[in-house]
Amino acid sequence: MRDSALEFLAGAGHNTLESDLYRMGWNPVVTAEDYAHDSAHRLHVATASSTALAGGTIAADIAAEQDKVRRADAVVLQFPLWWFSMPAIMKGWVDRVFVEGFGYGIRKAEGGTRRYGDGLMAGTRALVVTSMGGSEHTVSARGINGSLDELLFPIQHGFFWYTGMAVLPPVLIPSADRMTEDGYAAAEAHLQARLGTLFSDEPIPYRHQSNGQYDRNFVLRSPYAVGEEGLRVHTAPPSHAAQSSA
């Protein structure tokens, strides 16, 4: 699927930058060594990371990935769903690359912090492509694993949207453990179709932190998603939330 996607994107005239984490031998564990940290002092991860980033002393493998992200118009994370999240090696790509001053803690000149729809990644599109052993029914609106959009909320809203990326609906490859030749061909065609509209698909309408819908405690104000609560309220209508409360 990865090879097919890269070939399709190249054929469509896009330049691609790949990070094949297993092949790279990516280290997923945050340590003080990433930040040239003086071990005589207690490690505060956020502060140490932003200091190293600003001073140009952050670990070379992190800097290289940050450079790829800076150059990207779209970020596609492709992974098998393991325990309903990313495999550890990819979680450690997020943990190590998106340090303070890059993924979070981006101050505005006028005060406040850029996040949730704003940040250094504003203008970048983001897409999850994930395979799972279970059927699509298990991640449907009343499926036992929870609806896919809510199950992926920590990744799609908590990571992508937090850093400013515009999040496209995910591509799911279900029943991957029982994949047939026909099923594979259909999945490949589906992925290519979605990559073909990578720059025209409508992003998930998550609410922006900065447009007055949240109060000073970052709680959604009462005129929005009236009477609703939970993850769904952070997607603006027309949406899942609007449909289910109708």
Add this chain to the structure above:
Amino acid sequence: MRDSALEFLAGAGHNTLESDLYRMGWNPVVTAEDYAHDSAHRLHVATASSTALAGGTIAADIAAEQDKVRRADAVVLQFPLWWFSMPAIMKGWVDRVFVEGFGYGIRKAEGGTRRYGDGLMAGTRALVVTSMGGSEHTVSARGINGSLDELLFPIQHGFFWYTGMAVLPPVLIPSADRMTEDGYAAAEAHLQARLGTLFSDEPIPYRHQSNGQYDRNFVLRSPYAVGEEGLRVHTAPPSHAAQSSA
């Protein structure tokens, strides 16, 4: 907080088995080497892991952690919330330890698979203890990060409950980046109080896969959580779901 918790549990007469993943130098990355896999054949992670588990050839560090879990009456995962999930090193503890035949793929003699409220970990209690930089408002029912119970659904329902563990409401240590002495004392007292009721607190009433509430596609049947959808429907009333639909 960790030291204080261990001391409290010892004082209450419990035996504790600790896995300090950073100190152990835990490897979070699943590789073929975990399973004594013949590299001449394509690696199917699930099959290779269950074969190695059954044959006693699974990597020694995995076997040691599985032994701790087997002996445990309660599993407590304590971690800082990084990008709204576990740090990679802990995700890799889940990925590597809970292989097929241990965490999933547990067949019943009469057919079917034990999961969601049943499995090898049935009878074990489970608790998340997590700290975050943001305030508790941000993970409240309408907070921008989503309600804590839904944000932690992939861990609490997708991992703990899937393997059969009874899941206790999480312990949250908010505003950890701005912690005061008084705030720390209060957080420590709160954690100790929760550990004091580790074996008497009422678990989150997630629905069992096996008691007829789900259809053959693992979709919740229509008499349950009528008109509702999303993660909330998998918790039985009296619950968040019941309250919000009232």
